[in-house]
Amino acid sequence: MIETKALPKFATGRVDASAPGASVRLEHIVKRYADTAAVEGVSLDIAAGQFVTLLGASGSGKTTLLRIIAGFVEATSGRVVLDGEDISRVPVHHRHIGMVFQNYALFPHMSVAKNVAFPLEMRKVPRRARPALVQEALEAVHLGEFGRRLPRELSGGQQQRVALARAIVGKPRLLLMDEPLGALDRRLREAMQLEIRRLSHELGLTVVNVTHDQEEALTMSDRIALLAEGRLVQYGTPADLYTRPNSEIVAKFLGESNMFRGPVRVEDGLRVLDLPHGRVVVPPGASDDGPEVIVAVRPSAVRIGPAGPDAPAGGSFMPGEVTACVYAGDSHKIIVTAATGAELIVRCDSAAPPPCEVGDKVILTWQEAAGVAIPADR
Amino acid sequence: MKAGIGVRLFACLIALLFVTPTLIVVATSFTSGTMVVFPPNGLSLRWFEEVFADPEWLDAFANSLQVGLLAAVIAMLAGSSLAFAAGRGRGIPPGLVTALAVLPMMVPLVVAGIGFYLVYVTIGISGGVAGLAVAHAVLGLPFVFVNVLAALKGVDRHVEEAARACGASQTRALVRITVPLIAPAALVGGVLAFVSSWDEVVIALFLNTPEFRTLPVVMWGQVRSGIEPSISAVATLVTAVSLVMAGLILLGPVLRRKLRSLWRQQ
Numbered sequence: 001m002i003e004t005k006a007l008p009k010f011a012t013g014r015v016d017a018s019a020p021g022a023s024v025r026l027e028h029i030v031k032r033y034a035d036t037a038a039v040e041g042v043s044l045d046i047a048a049g050q051f052v053t054l055l056g057a058s059g060s061g062k063t064t065l066l067r068i069i070a071g072f073v074e075a076t077s078g079r080v081v082l083d084g085e086d087i088s089r090v091p092v093h094h095r096h097i098g099m100v101f102q103n104y105a106l107f108p109h110m111s112v113a114k115n116v117a118f119p120l121e122m123r124k125v126p127r128r129a130r131p132a133l134v135q136e137a138l139e140a141v142h143l144g145e146f147g148r149r150l151p152r153e154l155s156g157g158q159q160q161r162v163a164l165a166r167a168i169v170g171k172p173r174l175l176l177m178d179e180p181l182g183a184l185d186r187r188l189r190e191a192m193q194l195e196i197r198r199l200s201h202e203l204g205l206t207v208v209n210v211t212h213d214q215e216e217a218l219t220m221s222d223r224i225a226l227l228a229e230g231r232l233v234q235y236g237t238p239a240d241l242y243t244r245p246n247s248e249i250v251a252k253f254l255g256e257s258n259m260f261r262g263p264v265r266v267e268d269g270l271r272v273l274d275l276p277h278g279r280v281v282v283p284p285g286a287s288d289d290g291p292e293v294i295v296a297v298r299p300s301a302v303r304i305g306p307a308g309p310d311a312p313a314g315g316s317f318m319p320g321e322v323t324a325c326v327y328a329g330d331s332h333k334i335i336v337t338a339a340t341g342a343e344l345i346v347r348c349d350s351a352a353p354p355p356c357e358v359g360d361k362v363i364l365t366w367q368e369a370a371g372v373a374i375p376a377d378r
Numbered sequence: 379m380k381a382g383i384g385v386r387l388f389a390c391l392i393a394l395l396f397v398t399p400t401l402i403v404v405a406t407s408f409t410s411g412t413m414v415v416f417p418p419n420g421l422s423l424r425w426f427e428e429v430f431a432d433p434e435w436l437d438a439f440a441n442s443l444q445v446g447l448l449a450a451v452i453a454m455l456a457g458s459s460l461a462f463a464a465g466r467g468r469g470i471p472p473g474l475v476t477a478l479a480v481l482p483m484m485v486p487l488v489v490a491g492i493g494f495y496l497v498y499v500t501i502g503i504s505g506g507v508a509g510l511a512v513a514h515a516v517l518g519l520p521f522v523f524v525n526v527l528a529a530l531k532g533v534d535r536h537v538e539e540a541a542r543a544c545g546a547s548q549t550r551a552l553v554r555i556t557v558p559l560i561a562p563a564a565l566v567g568g569v570l571a572f573v574s575s576w577d578e579v580v581i582a583l584f585l586n587t588p589e590f591r592t593l594p595v596v597m598w599g600q601v602r603s604g605i606e607p608s609i610s611a612v613a614t615l616v617t618a619v620s621l622v623m624a625g626l627i628l629l630g631p632v633l634r635r636k637l638r639s640l641w642r643q644q
Contacts, residue, residue, distance in 0.1 A: 070539075070543060072539060072542070091547075092539075092542040092543060093542050093543075093544075093545045093546055093547050093550075094545075096545070097543055098543065099539070099540060099543035101536045101539070101540060102536075103534060103536060105534060105536035105537045105539065105540040106537070106540075107537060107540070107541070107555055108537070108559065109558050109559055118541070118544050118546075118554075119544035119545055122544050122545030122546045122550070123545045150638075163540075166540075166544065167543075170544070170545065176543075
């Protein structure tokens with residue numbers, strides 16, 4: 001991973017090139033509407049130059065949180081601290097942020113160049129200095145030739161690039177993005193993900209990005225803050241959240257997971273879940289204070305084989321019956337209804353023919369280390 | 379779905395029905411005789427010359443023009459403000475604002491005329507450009523209001539927020555972003571307000587004095603004392619002005635696009 005402190009080539013006009021992005025601290029942010037709480041006590045520390053994604057389903061409070069950081073919404077309580085300075089009461093236009101919206105939100109009556117020049121004009125950059133900065137920003141998003149066009153004459157992807165240029169031209173202390181790629185098609189989205197990441201690192205920007213797309217979060221972020229029902233569930237690197245989810249919500253949200261839930265008992269010196277069928281070994285790590293534990297296993301870690309008369313010795317296993325076998329390009333997705341009634345997913349390499357057919361009695365096995373133990377939500 | 383031949387014929391017939399009386403009046407204005415007859419007896423512009431030589435008509439033209447323009451400006455300002463109150467305001471229910479703003483369309487003109495007359499007589503501002511312009515502005519206000527409100531609903535709130543994030547205060551975002559975006563709609567409303575003032579006769583009758591008359595009032599008076607082809611000539615001119623206004627509304631966007639592409643080429 002590229003470290004973010006490298007001096008960006010784009011920083012020529014910057015007032016203080018040594019400190020590109022600002023650090024952000026959210027201190028126990030609460031937002032209530034009438035009697036419902038949109039955000040309930042979120043605290044978050046974002047280091048300067050970091051790319052942080054607020055990830056969550058709709059209604060998780062991620063957008064409200066972003067709008068509080070931007071200043072469009074005033075928090076009921078809590079503080080937003082930018083580079084050590086409390087900006088909770090600073091109006092939007094004095095926060096020196098850049099913002100990208102899902103639907104681009106370009107000024108339809110202004111040319112692309114005028115759109116990009118707008119923040120410079122508002123921040124009283126001398127008139128003579130503007131065209132060069134505008135051109136620089138447009139070239140950074142590969143739209144150097146498009147200054148005289150109107151926004152409506154551009155494609156969606158191009159419009160979003162213009163919006164990005166407009167957001168970064170003023171060298172903001174903080175770049176906020178509200179589902180910036182939500183309106184683009186898949187291929188364009190993936191190209192833009194890489195490009196936004198490259199730009200933000202080149203410019204040393206601190207970025208707070210909002211999305212409900214787990215793939216986007218995993219690809220782009222230095223840190224992911226997963227929100228659910230207005231609360232911060234887990235905050236860490238993409239790898240942290242993916243391999244060591246701290247709760248059922250996180251495990252469900254990031255990638256596919258097979259979840260087994262039950263009380264723990266000891267059998268032959270092994271800690272296993274107390275289930276009527278199969279054997280699910282509880283890997284070390286989960287706290288035992290709850291009555292139940294969840295063991296999550298990624299579909300690609302599960303092996304599938306024909307059911308035999310004897311239970312396999314050692315390791316975890318679960319008998320079941322194949323209910324669907326789907327070709328998914330890079331893998332076969334096999335859906336198995338377990339003896340416990342749960343629906344499980346297995347991913348097999350698609351280079352080989354599928355190992356089973358619908359209706360087959362099978363047995364699923366996996367290594368103890370492939371599972372993650374999660375304390376069950378109470 | 380394509381309209382069938384029958385529907386198209388019917389539409390043409392109706393259009394003809396609407397336009398014919400105007401066409402006949404226009405035709406009679408070019409007569410060289412002294413009677414309003416159709417078809418006209420010979421062709422001449424003598425009645426137009428007569429109109430342009432008559433100070434009463436010229437004064438009335440000037441009055442109508444001033445009232446119309448002032449009414450359009452007031453209607454644009456007030457109608458746009460009310461549209462903002464309905465579309466963006468907090469506190470007052472938007473439904474209430476809308477109901478109030480389109481009320482002038484519902485009130486019978488005679489009632490409005492009497493109302494303005496009584497109020498103006500009481501406060502002593504009867505018989506002037508300003509008084510009639512205010513009354514006409516009230517009539518024209520719904521045109522502006524409806525147009526601007528529709529335009530405002532089409533303005534993405536995120537666009538205003540983007541301006542704020544770019545460093546614009548609420549007022550600057552309004553002036554630089556929102557107002558330019560609704561300006562074309564306000565202008566269309568203003569033109570409609572002008573046209574509605576231009577040929578309004580009921581309220582103008584209530585508020586006229588011997589020194590201050592608008593075109594429709596003078597026409598009305600002339601018609602009552604016997605019809606001369608000069609009336610037809612005035613009617614033709616009034617229609618021409620209205621048509622030009624309608625043309626502006628229709629051609630406005632096209633012209634703007636032309637100007638833009640010219641600007642880009644230079």
